[in-house]
Amino acid sequence: MVIEQNFTVPPSIAYESVQLRVYLIQALALHNTDFEFVLLKHAVDARSREVRVHIRVAIYINESPPASVIVYKKNYPDVQKKPVVLVVGAGPAGMFAALRLIELGLKPIVIERGKDVKRRTSDIADISRRHIVHPDSNFCFGEGGAGTFSDGKLYTRSQKRGDWRRILEIFVAHGASEAILTDNHPHIGTNKLPRILADMRQSILNAGGEVLFDAKVNDFILKEQSLKGVVLADGRQFEGIALILATGHSARDIFELLYHKNIHIEAKPFALGVRAEHSQNFIDQSRYHCPERGPYLPAASYSLVTQVPFQKVERGVFSFCMCPGGFIVPAATSAGEVVVNGMSPSKRNSKYANSGIVVAIEPEDWQQSGLSSPLAAMYYQQEIERAACVAAGGTQAAPAQLISDFLQKRVSAQLLDTSYQPGLSATDLNAVLPSSIAVRLREGFKVFDKKIKGFASQGQILGVESRTSSPVRIPRRNDTLEHVQIKGLFPCGEGAGYAGGIASAAMDGERVAERVAALFDNACS
Numbered sequence: 355m356v357i358e359q360n361f362t363v364p365p366s367i368a369y370e371s372v373q374l375r376v377y378l379i380q381a382l383a384l385h386n387t388d389f390e391f392v393l394l395k396h397a398v399d400a401r402s403r404e405v406r407v408h409i410r411v412a413i414y415i416n417e418s419p420p421a422s423v424i425v426y427k428k429n430y431p432d433v434q435k436k437p438v439v440l441v442v443g444a445g446p447a448g449m450f451a452a453l454r455l456i457e458l459g460l461k462p463i464v465i466e467r468g469k470d471v472k473r474r475t476s477d478i479a480d481i482s483r484r485h486i487v488h489p490d491s492n493f494c495f496g497e498g499g500a501g502t503f504s505d506g507k508l509y510t511r512s513q514k515r516g517d518w519r520r521i522l523e524i525f526v527a528h529g530a531s532e533a534i535l536t537d538n539h540p541h542i543g544t545n546k547l548p549r550i551l552a553d554m555r556q557s558i559l560n561a562g563g564e565v566l567f568d569a570k571v572n573d574f575i576l577k578e579q580s581l582k583g584v585v586l587a588d589g590r591q592f593e594g595i596a597l598i599l600a601t602g603h604s605a606r607d608i609f610e611l612l613y614h615k616n617i618h619i620e621a622k623p624f625a626l627g628v629r630a631e632h633s634q635n636f637i638d639q640s641r642y643h644c645p646e647r648g649p650y651l652p653a654a655s656y657s658l659v660t661q662v663p664f665q666k667v668e669r670g671v672f673s674f675c676m677c678p679g680g681f682i683v684p685a686a687t688s689a690g691e692v693v694v695n696g697m698s699p700s701k702r703n704s705k706y707a708n709s710g711i712v713v714a715i716e717p718e719d720w721q722q723s724g725l726s727s728p729l730a731a732m733y734y735q736q737e738i739e740r741a742a743c744v745a746a747g748g749t750q751a752a753p754a755q756l757i758s759d760f761l762q763k764r765v766s767a768q769l770l771d772t773s774y775q776p777g778l779s780a781t782d783l784n785a786v787l788p789s790s791i792a793v794r795l796r797e798g799f800k801v802f803d804k805k806i807k808g809f810a811s812q813g814q815i816l817g818v819e820s821r822t823s824s825p826v827r828i829p830r831r832n833d834t835l836e837h838v839q840i841k842g843l844f845p846c847g848e849g850a851g852y853a854g855g856i857a858s859a860a861m862d863g864e865r866v867a868e869r870v871a872a873l874f875d876n877a878c879s
Contacts, residue, residue, distance in 0.1 A: 357382070357413045358394065365650035368396055368407035378413060389415045392423065397538030398651065403643040405651060408538075423535065426523035433461040434562025439870055440465060440584060440592055442571055442608075443600035445499020446856045447847025449551070451598050451863035452558050452565075453524065458871035462563045463592060465584065467570040467605075468496030470555070471548040478503060481684045482775035485750040490570060493685040493695060494604040494821065497567070498551040500848075501856040503683065504697045506542030507675070508534055508857045516861030524860075528553040531700075539655075543700025571608065574615060580841040596870045600846040600863060603824035604687050606732060608849075612828065613729055618839045621720065621731040622827040622851050625674060626738060627712035627795055628783060628815040629694045630757065631772060634679050636813075637707040640806045653678035653702040656709070660801040662794040667718075669790075671798030674710035674822055681773040682708050684750045685821055691739035694752055694774065694816050706773040710819040711802075713794045723788075731825035738787065742818045745786045746779035752816040753781035760784065760815060761796055770814045783817050827851030835869040844870055 361381065367373045374393075379385055395410040412419065433456050441448045441455070444466035452462035467490045468474060474496035480486040481493070494500045508522060522534050525542065529550045534540035542550065555565050573585040575593065583593030601608045612619050634654075638647040641654035659672040675695070679702030685695035696708045720726075720734035727733075746753040752774055759766040759782075766780045784792045803810035828845035829838045830852075837843040846852065846866045853859035 355415045355417070357415065358410065359413070360408065360410050362399070362406050362408050365398070365405060365407050365648070368409050369650045374411075378411065382413065384413075384415070387415055389413055390419050392419050393536055395536050395538060400641050400643075400654065405642050424523050424526055424532070426520060426527050428527050428557055430456045430557060430561040431459060432562050433459060436461040436562075437874065438463055438592075438594035439867075440594040440597040441600060442584065442597060443499065443602055443605075443847070443849070444468075444497050444565065445600060445602050445847065445859065446501050447853060447859040447863035447866075448598065448600035449498070449554050449558075449863070450521070450524070450860040451600060451846060451867040452563060453554065454864045454867035455871065456558065456561045456563055458867065460595075460871055460874070462558060463594065464558065464563070464565040465569045465571060465586070465592065466497060466565065466567050468492075468567065470567050471497040471502060471551050474502075475548070481686070481750055485776060487686050487689050487750070489688055490568070492687055493683055494602060494687050497555065498547060499602045500604070500685070500695075500821070501859075502547050502551060503544050504547075504675075504695070504856075506544060506547050506700075507855060508540040508542065509538075516864055518857060518861065521857055521860045521864075525550060528557065541698070541700070543702075544697045545699045571611075574611070574617075576615065576840070579839065581843040595874055596842050596844055598844045598846050598863070598866055598870065599828065599850060600859075602847070602849040604821055605849055606687070606736070609729060609732060609826045613727070617837070617843070618829060619728045620827045620829060621717065621728050622823075622825055623714065623716050624731060624735070624825050625672075625712040625822040626715050626735065626791060626818065626820045627671075627710060627787075628817045629682055629696060629708055629819045630711045630813050630815050631682060631706055631708045631770070631774075632809070632813040634705055634707040636808065637678065637806075640808065653707070655707075656806060658711075658802045658805060660798055662713075662797040662801075664790050664793050669716070669794055670714045671794050671801075672712065674712050674819070676707075676709035678702050678707050679704045680706065680708055682706075682752075682816055683774070684752070684776050686739065686750065690743055690748075691736065692742040692746055692750060692752055693739050693818060693820055695819070695821065704773060708773070710822065711795065711798065711815070712819055712822055713791045713798075719788070719790060729826065735820050735825050738818055739820055741786050745781045750776040751779045752776065753783055753786055754778035754814055754816045755781060755783050756814045757799055757810045761799060761810060766814070772814070772816070774816060778816065781817075783815060786817055823854055824849050824851050834873060835866050836873070
C-alpha cells in the first residue's frame with residue numbers, strides 16, 4: 355500500500371531522514387509496520403516567527419518504493435543522415451530544442467557565436483581581472499547562454515507552456531542532483547551547470563547532431579520570404595529545412611540584422627534598475643527571525659514588489675533574480691558598457707545576498723528619449739549601460755552607492771564589502787538613471803525597508819541591472835510558432851520575447867522543435 359500525505363514539520367525533521375522516520379511512525383501510528391518513504395516535495399515557510407517546512411511524503415507500507423522516480427532516459431536515435439534543422443544559440447532554448455529535434459528524428463546543427471563552456475570560463479575571468487569584455491564570449495554569450503553562470507534557477511510560473519517536470523528530469527539525466535525534483539524552488543548552481551551542459555552537448559553529438567562554436571551568424575539566406583540558411587562571419591554557409599532562432603536577450607547584432615533585412619520585429623517592454631547587495635546573515639535574520647539559520651535551513655531569499663507613481667503613472671518596482679548566498683557578476687557584452695547580474699553556487703554559501711531591484715520600462719520611456727524604431731527599447735537600454743560605464747570611470751568597475759545615500763541623493767563616502775570582483779566606484783546613481791527610474795526606485799526602497807526592516811540602511815546598490823529580459827520581440831504565429839512574415843524562421847526563447855528564465859526557455863525550445871517537426875511531417879505527407 356502507498357500513502358501520499360502532506361505534513362508541516364520543523365526543519366530538523368524535514369531534512370533529517372532518521373528524525374522524519376520517527377515522526378512518520380508517530381504521526382501515522384506505524385509502530386509495527388514495515389515501511390519505507392520517499393520525500394516528494396519540500397518548501398520552507400518563514401511567514402511566522404517559527405519557521406516550518408511543508409513536505410509531501412510517499413509512504414510505502416509492506417512494499418518497496420520504485421528504484422527511481424525518473425521517467426526520462428537518455429535514449430536518442432541516430433539522426434546523422436536525417437533532415438537538418440539549424441539552431442542558432444546554445445542557451446537553454448537552443449539546447450533543449452536540439453535534444454527534442456533528435457527525439458523527433460531530425461538532425462540539429464547548433465550554431466553558437468561563443469565558446470564551449472570550458473574555454474568560455476577564461477574569457478569571463480578577463481572581465482573581472484583585466485576589465486576586458488570579449489564581445490562573443492562573456493557572461494551572456496557562449497555554451498549555455500546567460501544561464502550557465504547564474505544561480506541555475508529552474509522554477510517558473512509558465513508551466514502551462516510545457517512539461518516542467520520533464521525539463522527537470524532531462525537535467526537530472528545529464529548530471530543534475532535529483533534534489534531539484536523535490537525542492538519547491540529548484541536550482542542547480544553555477545559550479546555544476548558547466549559539467550551538465552557539456553554532457554548535454556555530448557548527447558547531441560552522440561546522436562549525430564552537430565554543435566559549432568566560434569560560429570557567429572552574419573547574414574540570413576532568404577528566398578521569396580523563406581529563410582533557407584545562414585552565413586557565418588568566416589564565410590561558411592549552412593542550410594536546413596528550418597531555423598530556430600534562440601540567441602538570447604543580448605544578441606543586439608542579430609536584432610539589428612533582422613531589422614535591416616526588413617524582417618518584422620517589435621520593441622518590447624522590459625525592466626531596468628540596480629542590483630542590491632546585503633550580507634546573507636542579515637537576510638537570514640530578517641526572514642527566519644533568529645540570530646543564525648542553523649544547519650538545516652537554506653540561505654534565505656526574498657521577493658519584493660510594490661507599485662510606485664511618477665508623474666501620476668504607476669509602475670511596478672520589484673525584486674528580480676534574487677541570489678541567496680551568491681555573487682554579483684559583470685554581464686556586459688561590449689566595451690564601454692557596465693551591466694551587473696547575479697549568480698549563486700549550488701550550496702549558496704557566499705556571505706553575500708543580492709537581487710535585482712528593477713522598474714518596469716514601457717514604450718513611453720524610450721519614446722520620451724526620442725527613440726521610435728523597433729530597436730528603440732534596445733537603444734534605450736544601451737544608453738543607460740553606457741552612462742553607467744562613464745560614471746564609474748570607463749572600466750568594468752560598477753557605479754555603486756549605499757541605499758541610504760541613494761535615498762538622500764549623495765555620493766557614498768564609504769562603500770560596503772562586495773562580491774563584485776571588478777570593483778566599485780562611488781557614484782550617485784540618481785545621476786546615472788533616468789528620473790522615471792530613479793524616483794520609483796527611491797520610493798520602492800522605502801516600501802521595501804518597511805517589509806524587511808533595515809533593507810535600506812544595511813545594503814548597497816550597484817548599477818545597472820538591465821538585461822532582465824529581451825527589449826525586442828520577434829513575433830510568431832500562435833499555431834505554428836513560425837515567424838509571422840518569414841517561413842522557416844522559428845523565433846524561440848528569451849531573446850525572441852517568449853521566455854523568462856532557464857526553465858521557461860527550455861520548455862519553449864521543446865515546443866518550437868515539436869512545431870518544426872510537425873510542419874515537416876505535414877509537408878512530406
